[in-house]
Every structure is written in structure tokens, then in C-alpha cells.
Amino acid sequence: MKEDDLFASFACRFHHLGLACRSIDRETQSWISLGYRQEGSDFEDPIQGVRGRFLIGPGPRLELLMPSGPESPINGMIDRGVKLYHHAFETPSMNDLLAALGAAGCKLTVAPVPAVAFAGRRIAFFLMPNMNLIELIEAELSDGSR
Structure with missing residues (x-):
């Protein structure tokens, strides 16, 4: 399978920047x-080391993330002057897509x-060969399960 077919093959849909x-x-x-x-409530994720908020509006959904402590990976992004740092996609086939990627x-x-x-729901990050960081979000199935 070619790399440019992967997201379509695994029913991925864009979620946020x-x-x-x-x-x-x-x-x-x-x-x-x-x-x-603002869309929904703010959140804090101790596993990721971030505090966040989703915004919706005239363009794509945005996820604003700030460090929740000194060990947060967001600190490195900010220190390097990186603002927009990942694209996120939902997929109903997380494990299979990770293997294919x-x-x-x-x-x-x-x-x-x-x-x-x-x-x-699970998330995972991967770095594409062109150095773009992609977040995968495990889609919730229609019956509410994963």
C-alpha cells in the first residue's frame, strides 16, 4: 500500500491543528x-504534561496547548519558536494504521x-519522513465503544 493511500484506507478524518x-x-x-x-471545557492531561483548550470558528478546529510543568514537551516547542506543531486525525483502526505507518x-x-x-480514548504521535508530526486519535465507534 502506498503511503498516500493510508489515511483514506483507514477511514481517517481530520480533527484539529x-x-x-x-x-x-x-x-x-x-x-x-x-x-x-471555545469548544467544551479546558483539560489537563498529566500523561502528556499539558493543559489545553479546543477552539472552533471560521477555520479548522484548534487545540491550544500549554505546558503544565517544566517537563512538558510543549516547552521544547515554544523554546524553538514552533507554534503550529501537529495535525490530528481520528481513525477507527488505530493499531492497524500504526503498523502501516x-x-x-x-x-x-x-x-x-x-x-x-x-x-x-487513545492517542499516538508519529513523525512522518517529511518531519511533520501527526497525532492519531482513536475514534469512538457508533455504539460508544472503542
Whole structure:
């Protein structure tokens, strides 16, 4: 299977863009001026070391993430001046897609872990050969299971 067929083959759908920031409150104010608004409640994920907030508006859904402590991986992004740092996609076939991505030369950077932002559904991160960071989100099945 070719790499460019993977997301279609595994029924992936775009979910959000991840943005690193020092303060989700300050960052939100800039996006509100462009017509965005908060979607749901803020969350804190101790496994990921982040505090976050989703925004929706005239463009794609945004996930604003700030470090929740000194060991947060977000600190490194901010220190390097990286703002937009990942694209996220939902998939109903997390394990199979991860195997296919590995075979296509992508590097798993965060193995599947439960995520607070998605009610315990698993997320995983991988780095594509072109250095783009992608987050996979385990889709909730129509019966509410995973």
C-alpha cells in the first residue's frame, strides 16, 4: 500500500491543528478576534504534561496547548519558536494504521496512551519522513465503544 493511500484506507478524518503556547487564555483572545470560540471545557492531561483548550470558528478546529510543568514537551516547542506543531486525525483502526505507518517509514514518537481530552480514548504521535508530526486519535465507534 502506498503511503498516500493510508489515511483514506483507514477511514481517517481530520480533527484539529495543535498549537503550542505559554498561556491558553492569552492565546484564546487572539483567536476570538478572528471569530473563534471555545469548544467544551479546558483539560489537563498529566500523561502528556499539558493543559489545553479546543477552539472552533471560521477555520479548522484548534487545540491550544500549554505546558503544565517544566517537563512538558510543549516547552521544547515554544523554546524553538514552533507554534503550529501537529495535525490530528481520528481513525477507527488505530493499531492497524500504526503498523502501516511504521512500514511506510514513519517513526512512532508517542505510543498509544489514554488522553483526557478525548475521554480516555487513545492517542499516538508519529513523525512522518517529511518531519511533520501527526497525532492519531482513536475514534469512538457508533455504539460508544472503542
